[in-house]
Amino acid sequence: MKLVRYRFKYPYAQSRMGIIEGDRVLDISELQQELIAQGVLDAATYLIPSDPQVFYQQAQFHIEETEKLLMHRNAASLPMHKRADVILESPVPNPSKIICTGINYADHVKEMGSDIPSYPVLFSKFNNAIIGPEDDIHHPQTTKKLDYEVELVVVIGKKASHVKKEDALTYVAGYTIANDVSARDLQKRTPQWLQGKSLDHTTPIGPWLVTRSELSDPSNLAITSYVNKEVRQSSNTKHLIFDIEYLISFISSLMTLEPGDIIFTGTPDGVGLAMSPPQFLQAGDTVTLEIEKVGTLTNRVIDQ
Template identity: 65%
Template sequence: MKLVNYKLKYDFAPNRMGMMLYDNVVDLQQASEQMHENEVTKESAYPLPSNPDEFFAQGAASLRCAEKVFSYIQRNQPKLQYKREEVILGPPVPNPSKIICVGINYADHVAEMGSEISKFPVLFSKFNNALIGPEDNIHKVSATEKLDYEAELAVVIGKKASNVKKEEVFEYIAGYTIGNDTSARDLQKRTVQWLQGKSLDHTTPVGPWLVTKDELTDPANLSIQSFVNGEKRQSSNTKHLIFDIPYLISFITELITLNPGDIILTGTPDGVGMAMTPPQFLQDGDTVRVEIEGIGAMENKIIDM
């Protein structure tokens, strides 16, 4: 199933949890209530919150209940459905407690950036101020002249994870989505720490939805591409990750406890603007589209601030 964080256009109500039914958005809490009215069982009576943060905070319990609701709406016509053009999608997890990013995790990207393959994963963090939805504009502030794109597979954690063994990693995953680790290269490179170039306000789109792990069963073999103004810039496959998802989560959870809703951005392949000859950085009015097989696509416009 595909879980979304949505709100109706021209509506000032808070964002709500939903799920995709073909091309429509179904409100998760309302569908849950409809299911309980029609198919009341002790097992299905778990209350689902409408708030996306509360939904993910409840971890595996929310996901199990959502699976039952999804099964129900596939069998029955839900009362309230919204056409895709009637809603605005936010990042699937709007306020994760942690956003952990992995740098230089594709060999070809390591080479184009003039780096060396690291013995251990290169980790850095982002903050929630950077997160935006799959349709939002990416803000280009005056502090940077070298804004760049990075298409990435994002992993969302489904339950509290600490010291997880590699063979058990997938038990802790809620699902997968798309990330664009938009990076201010001039700010990133002016010190040995990358944070200032990686966590600018309103620069990291994630979405369009969370595809649960039961639907996307092989994250280690997905095509990943990016386009700037329709021109293909990146084209690779997640099978080329240097440190794969089981290794990454096992490695990270030896150091840091991950909570439900936490996001891991797994790294970008080669083809970034900084490595082109001459370098091609994002400008006001440009559009960046990121596509990942089995998930979908998102497209964001760059605007000067």
């Protein structure tokens, strides 16, 4: 199942939860109401929230309820909306924690002139940086070295604290794609990377969340980035230094993870900074990210 957060294109439309199916979006709440009206579901059935913020507060529970709902989908006419009539937004609204992992592919460590870390290198982003899959990446005037980074993103489904590695994936709601766009000149000014990582409107996430029931094993996925259709990064999640199970276990030993929190798992080699000469993003560029079994994320770069 591929979950989307979407809104209609008319002004002031509210975000809603849906399921992407080809070039159409199936609205979860509308489907449930239709099934109740048809008598397929009891009127006292628990109502799955249409508000994404509420949905992700109990992400795993609501995903399971949605999967049950889909078992009845042929019993009613489907409230489908054309993709052209809606705008897809970043899958998770306002996550309480955006935790990023640096230098987590060995070849990327090498190209950045770093050492293999003994522990995951963690840093944060903030919600001001997050944009949707159909939004433009802003190129601020404060940087001359804006770079791309394709990353597999984990979305937490239920509260996680001191999780054992062998149990870690049971805490996952699903997976999506992010471009950890980085201002290298700002990032490198100090030992802490934050100032180069959370610029306004620079981090697209999406286009949807692939649930854990559809993608049970994230450990062997091709991961690729393109700039203006030219391949820049090409690797596989099997090359992660710290795999997803370890990251969840390690991070949850430091802090409690809540439903809707997101973890960036790191980027492979091939970033613009490491090219000879370096190739940074410019206004007018198009960046496309692909992760096997997850999807494709494409955004244009514009001047801020």
